[in-house]
Amino acid sequence: MSVLNGVSYGLLLFMLSAGLTLIFSMMGVLNFAHASFYMLGAYFAYQVSSWSNFWVGLLIAPILVALLGGLFERYVLRKTHKFGHVPELLVTFGLSFVILEIVQLIWGRTSVDYPVPPSMSGSLFKVFDSTFQMYRGFMMLVAILMLVCLFLILKKTRIGLVIQAALTHPDTTEALGHNVPRVFAIVFAAGCALAGLAGVIGGNAFITEPGMAQSVGAIIFVVIVVGGMGSLAGALVASLLIGLMQTFAVGLDWSFAGGLARLGMDITAETPGYSLLKLKLSQVAPILPFLLLVVMLVVRPKGIMGTRDD
Amino acid sequence: MKRAIQMSAIAVAMGFAFGGVAHAQNVKIAFIEGLSGPFGGVGQNQLKHFQYAAERFSGKNANSGVNVEVVPLDSKGSPQEALALLKKATDDGIRFVSQGNGSNVAGVLIDAINKHNERNPGKEVVFLNYAAIDPDFTNSKCSPWHFRFDAGVxxxxxxxxxxxxxxxxxxxxxxxxxxxxxxxxxxxxxxxxxxxxxxxxxxxxxxxxxxxxxxxxxxxxxxxxxxxxxxxxxxxxxxxxxxxxxxxxxxxxxxxxxxxxxxxxxxxxxxxxxxxxxxxxxxYWHPNAELSQIESVYTGFKQKFNEEFYTVAAVNAVRFLVAGVEKAKSTEAVPVARAIAGMKMKGASGEDIEMRASDGALQQxxxxxxxxxxxxxxxxxxxxxxxxxxxxxxxxxxxxxxxxxxxxxxx
Missing domain, CATH: 3.40.50.2300 (Response regulator)
Structure with missing residues (x-):
């Protein structure tokens, strides 16, 4: 059961980081506003589903987010592109604040009620006593479908071929008559759509609030650094790794105090550093991804499947 | 014509005189709370409780006409922000502070208020805590300036x-x-x-x-x-x-x-x-409490905001403050704090409630x-x-x- 929870959370992370890593490998720029597009996806879906229903939201919200992303690329990012990477980075950084403020202006500073559709809130199956919610299964299904589509598009279609070519040799691709800036815009919009889709699905599985971008923002950077900058497969592995790690860590009550006690040492409240020693693994679970990030940067800076050596 | 002017002059003068009486007793509460961020929803809802309590139990609804005004200040749930806002409130001359969501925030507020009151005699501040229920606040860290209207852990x-x-x-x-x-x-x-x-x-x-x-x-x-x-x-x-x-x-x-x-x-x-x-x-209360005396507050709040009413502590904080000002015949913090300490009233269930003077905890x-x-x-x-x-x-x-x-x- 923990495995399934971990995998479903990991796949959601992958949906988020796939778009980010795609944009990064294409433009060489980290999109700081990526998590904000995730938030927009959730809010759009909330709005649309309050007017009609969840399924319409699932369809429309990612398209809206993609449109916004495309417009942002065309009219802002492309203009700053010629000044180099730092201005690009700063623009996306600024955008994340703009989106946050706009969201707070429109939908307020508190969480909105965006429920899981009733048809999906039942149980899918039972393991011992605990049930696996149908919606979690749906989350996994959507993520896997998205993964397959992404793979097929990139590897089997002509557009995918052009994208891959534009990734590594933009000048040559342009010389062959392809509109590389447009390819950039499409990739950026598609990346945002993926984030939006993750928002539609994650927003009601967890919570839709202005703080949601910030809370996943840090994690997805961990995912793409650990997975290897610009590597989709790496992002998948890292997402699953982090999802599973967080889920399992919560379930483990290991602590230094317990370990030392097993070794025959006498650990009591009077032992120096007891408050640190008694910390349980479950209590530090939320910081484990960041620990992994640091360790990964020290041991293997290019990430699990990264190819860049610079 | 002359007579008319005379009459209106008298009327204006009388208006000033009466107006002066009616507005003399206005008390502000600085409501320092996380009104945005992860717990913003709860904070916003508690603010409505305070505003509604002030509407129902002060001003024209209090016999003495003592009016309570709630000044919302958004701490985003952070102790540092709350401290800065406390400074702002005291600078603005507000003598009563209320907070509740998060004992971590309440703890730093109590410390800061203790120091402030020591250093600024004559400008003391009283803390009306409506929901931060760390029992230390009424035991090891108890303060003469802190009154807690919720029940401790x-x-x-x-x-x-x-x-x-x-x-x-x-x-x-x-x-x-x-x-x-x-x-x-x-x-x-x-x-x-x-x-x-x-x-x-x-x-x-x-x-x-x-x-x-x-x-x-x-x-x-x-x-x-x-x-x-x-x-x-x-x-x-x-x-x-x-x-x-x-x-x-x-x-x-x-x-x-x-x-x-x-x-x-x-x-x-x-x-x-x-x-x-x-x-x-x-x-300390719930909407179907058989002995409830405040059904009209519950239904009135629900009608007005379409949200549930549950923070009776907000009502009690306002009632004690109004009664304290009446008893002390002052809106300054020290006499009001002395008046509130040990004060007895009827609670939401008609029970005898008392703000225990020895620790500032409401007995309910x-x-x-x-x-x-x-x-x-x-x-x-x-x-x-x-x-x-x-x-x-x-x-x-x-x-x-x-x-x-x-x-x-x-x-």
């Missing part, structure tokens, strides 16, 4: 464990809470008191998670279920309780919940039908209530769920009172 756990003690089928309990002073106190007191009252109940888990950070409680619920817990005791509030209960319902957890804050905004919706007869709440009745299908004793359902709270135990003030170790300095 010790009082609540005492009442809760007295009830749990009589649940013969209860064999194992899992304690989960937010990792800060309040959550740690809940876990400590639950373990201590259960061990004393029912040593056969096994504490199968004692978990602390980061405050307001966890969005996916599924792994925690898995752990609770793997430990075969019959019941969960939690002090979680706001989104931390909503998400925990939602995850428990999704995973099909069938055990009982003993909570402090299941009635807080958003939580009843999350509990829903799945929580029927399983979710409990310990509190307690209820253990169970989430039950509406109808019969459950007159009011919550958030249109068709379910509401039913009293399963009522504790008079004398039964829920706790000893204090406070050595109160002079007010």
């Amino acid at each position: 010790d009082m609540k756990i005492e009442g809760l464990t007295n009830y749990m003690k009589d649940q013969k089928d209860l064999k194992s309990v899992y304690v989960i809470g937010q990792n800060y002073s309040f959550g740690q106190q809940v876990s400590k007191f639950t373990e201590e008191m259960l061990k004393k009252k029912r040593p056969d109940i096994k504490i199968v888990g004692n978990e602390l998670h980061p405050l307001g950070q966890v969005k996916d409680f599924a792994p925690y619920v898995q752990k609770i279920m793997a430990a075969n817990a019959d019941a969960v005791v939690t002090g979680n509030w706001g989104p931390d309780l909503v998400l925990l209960i939602r995850a428990a319902n999704a995973a099909g957890f069938k055990g009982r919940f003993y909570t402090f804050y299941a009635g807080v905004i958003g939580t009843p919706t999350a509990v829903g039908a799945a929580g029927a007869d399983r979710v409990h709440m310990v509190s 009745a307690m209820y253990i209530a169970q989430w039950t299908k509406a109808g019969g004793a459950v007159k009011f359902d919550q958030e249109n769920t068709g379910f509401g709270f039913k009293t399963v135990r009522y504790l008079e003030p004398a039964m829920s009172t706790m000893q204090t170790s406070c050595k109160m300095p002079k007010r």
Whole structure:
């Protein structure tokens, strides 16, 4: 059961980081506003589903987010592109604040009620006593479908071929008559759509609030650094790794105090550093991804499947 | 013509005179609370409670005409921001401060107010704490300037464990809470008191998670279920309780919940039908309390804001403040604090409540209530769920009172 929870959370992370890593490998720029597009996806879906229903939201919200992303690329990012990477980075950084403020202006500073559709809130199956919610299964299904589509598009279609070519040799691709800036815009919009889709699905599985971008923002950077900058497969592995790690860590009550006690040492409240020693693994679970990030940067800076050596 | 001018001059003069009397007694409360951020929803809702309490129990609705004005200041739930806002409030000449969501914030406010009052004689500030219930505030860290209108963790756990003690089928309990002073106190007191009252109940888990950070409680619920817990005791509030209960319902957890804050905004919706007869709440009042004297406040609030009313502490804070100003015949903090200390009134259940002078803790009745299908004793359902709270135990003030170790300095 923990495995399934971990995998479903990991796949959601992958949906988020796939778009980010795609944009990064294409433009060489980290999109700081990526998590904000995730938030927009959730809010759009909330709005649309309050007017009609969840399924319409699932369809429309990612398209809206993609449109916004495309417009942002065309009219802002492309203009700053010629000044180099730092201005690009700063623009996306600024955008994340703009989106946050706009969201707070429109939908307020508190969480909105965006429920899981009733048809999906039942149980899918039972393991011992605990049930696996149908919606979690749906989350996994959507993520896997998205993964397959992404793979097929990139590897089997002509557009995918052009994208891959534009990734590594933009000048040559342009010389062959392809509109590389447009390819950039499409990739950026598609990346945002993926984030939006993750928002539609994650927003009601967890919570839709202005703080949601910030809370996943840090994690997805961990995912793409650990997975290897610009590597989709790496992002998948890292997402699953982090999802599973967080889920399992919560379930483990290991602590230094317990370990030392097993070794025959006498650990009591009077032992120096007891408050640190008694910390349980479950209590530090939320910081484990960041620990992994640091360790990964020290041991293997290019990430699990990264190819860049610079 | 001349006469008319004379008449109007007299009328104006009289108007000034009467106007002067009516406006003389205006008291401001700086409402320093997280009005945005993860717990912003709860803060906004509590602000409405205060504003409504001021509307109903002060100004033209108070015999003396003492008017309470609530000044909202958004601390975003952060102790640092709250300190800056306290400074702003004192600079603006506000003498009464209220806060409740987060004992971590209340703790720094108490310290800061103690220092401020020491350094600024004549400009003292009084803290009307409506919900931060770390028992240290009325014991080791007690302050002459702090009055708490909610019941402390010790009082609540005492009442809760007295009830749990009589649940013969209860064999194992899992304690989960937010990792800060309040959550740690809940876990400590639950373990201590259960061990004393029912040593056969096994504490199968004692978990602390980061405050307001966890969005996916599924792994925690898995752990609770793997430990075969019959019941969960939690002090979680706001989104931390909503998400925990939602995850428990999704995973099909069938055990009982003993909570402090299941009635807080958003939580009843999350509990829903799945929580029927399983979710409990310990509190000083609930909408279906049989002895409730404030039904019109409950229904009036619901009508006005379309949200549930549950923070009677806001009403009591305003009532004590108004009565304190009346008794002290002053709006300055020191005389009002002296007037409030030891003051007695009728509470929301018609019981005799007293702001105990020796520790600044309001002595009041307690209820253990169970989430039950509406109808019969459950007159009011919550958030249109068709379910509401039913009293399963009522504790008079004398039964829920706790000893204090406070050595109160002079007010």
